[in-house]
Amino acid sequence: MTHEVVGRVEELGSELAALADENESLGKLSDRTVELLRSAGVIRMLQPKAYGGYEAHPREFAEAVMEVARHDGAAGWVCGVVGVHPWELAQMNPKLAQEVWNDDPDTWIASPYMPNGIADPVDGGYVLSGRWPFSSGSDHCRWDFLGALLGDGKGRPAGPITVLHVVLPREDYEIIDGTWDVVGLSGTGSKDVVVDKAFIPEYRTVRQEMVQEGTAAEAIGLTDTLYKLPFSSMFPLGITAAVVGICEGALALHLSQQKERVAVTGVQVRDDPYVLYAAGEAAAEIAASRVQLLDGISRLYDQVEAGKPISLEDRANVRRNQVRCAWRAVAALDEIFARSGGNAIRKGNPMQRYWRDAHVGLQHMIHVPGAAYHANALAAMGLELPEPMRILI
The missing domain is CATH 1.10.540.10 (Acyl-CoA dehydrogenase/oxidase, N-terminal domain)
Structure with a gap:
């Protein structure tokens, strides 16, 4: 339904x-x-x-x-x-x-989670400074999630490395205009934000490892299955879903435009078996990406719902497949874009925007295949993952 x-x-x-x-x-x-x-x-x-x-x-x-x-x-x-x-x-x-x-359920929160700031401990919380790129939708958000390294009280990272997620109200950070000049996904407004010695109360922070392991909810007595899922499965979900959706939109537009198109040879494209073969294959690949992405998060949800723990290998499998979903869908988009004709490259044709947006979407760190595939192979063999590799698994 x-x-x-x-x-x-x-x-x-x-x-x-x-x-x-x-x-x-x-x-x-x-x-x-x-x-x-x-x-x-x-x-x-x-x-x-x-x-x-x-x-x-x-x-x-x-x-x-x-x-x-x-x-x-x-x-x-x-x-x-x-x-x-x-x-x-x-x-x-x-x-x-x-x-x-409390005042507005439609209040939006932006984020760059990368730990680009230092949060120095003080009475009641932390003092934070730093600069973060890629804060998507920030112009329309009244709060921001930021990643920060726990400091030693002198503006340096404390050892061992501890990553915090901190939440700031709009008055505590500056959005830097002119920092989002890109070839695709321009409308996301993913601008830089800057924080200069803002006080963060303790209650507006959480350790990344707790959200990563799905234990943050338990710590506050939250029992809902939804909130026990691991961050490394939930955060990539929305981003990859956007990329798959972009490819679905491009496919629909391609089919619509090719229906009446006549090639320079005088042949109607709908009678060209090579173009139609590529469209059919691309449709299958994009559909496979959709199904696999939804299947991965559904399997984890069902495990938690049944009271079963989610293992590192489970998480690594979902991350592996999530990365592959994005790359598979965009590769399929490339095949149909190459057969969309010269008019597809005109700025007035949305086809070129879909193509640019999809490729920029692949640039996000959660779509980098090397570490995800490497970690998955290690986990499948029952071997230890190096600590930095565990961050997004």
Whole structure:
């Protein structure tokens, strides 16, 4: 059964698609696009019901992100990234959730999780400074999740390395305009943010390892299956869902444009077996990516629901497949783009935007195959993973 949010996105699809060029030109989502996404409820899919959310199955969240991305890759990307943050916030001190959502359940939270700052301990919390690139959707968010290294009190990382996720209100960080000048996913507005000696209360922080291992929820007495899933499976889910959705949108557009196209040879493309073969094969590959991505997170959910622990190998398998889903789908997009004709490269043709957005999506660190595949092979052989390699597994 289709989730009600997915149904609403389907109804809004044509308007979302019509706004995609404006988003790219603005270098961020337009106010109207954000209004549509808020009305659909995509960002609240993983939010607790107590704060106006749906507490949806993560599979349904991924389906909603794919549906948005089919129409506008940038909007889908923002939904995939920003939409995971309510899931993590739910696992932190309930005081923070009340602070963020009590007045407005549609409050959005941005993030760059990379530990680019130092959080020095002080009475009651930490003092944070640093600069983070790639804060997607930041112009429309009132809070930001940032990764930080635990400091030694003197602005240097303390040993051994400990990574914190910290949450800051908008007044405690600066968004740097002009820092998102890119060839694809321009509408995501993934700008740099800067923090200069901001005080972070203890309750607005969580250790990354607790979210990574799925133990943060347990620490605050949260028993819902959704919030026991590991960060390394949930965070990549939304991003890869956006990439798969972009490829689905490109395929649909390709088929629509080729239906009446006549090649320079005078042959109608619909009578060209080579182009149609490529389209059919691409459709199968993109569909396989969708199914495998949804299957991976569903299997983990079912394990937790049944009271079974999630092993490192389980996580490594899901990460391996999630990476492969993205690369498989984009490779299929390349095959149809190459057969879309010269008009596909015109700036007025959305086909070239889908192609650019998909390739930029592959640049995200969660789509780098080397470490994910390496870690998976080690885990499958029952061998230890080097500590740095465990971070995203």
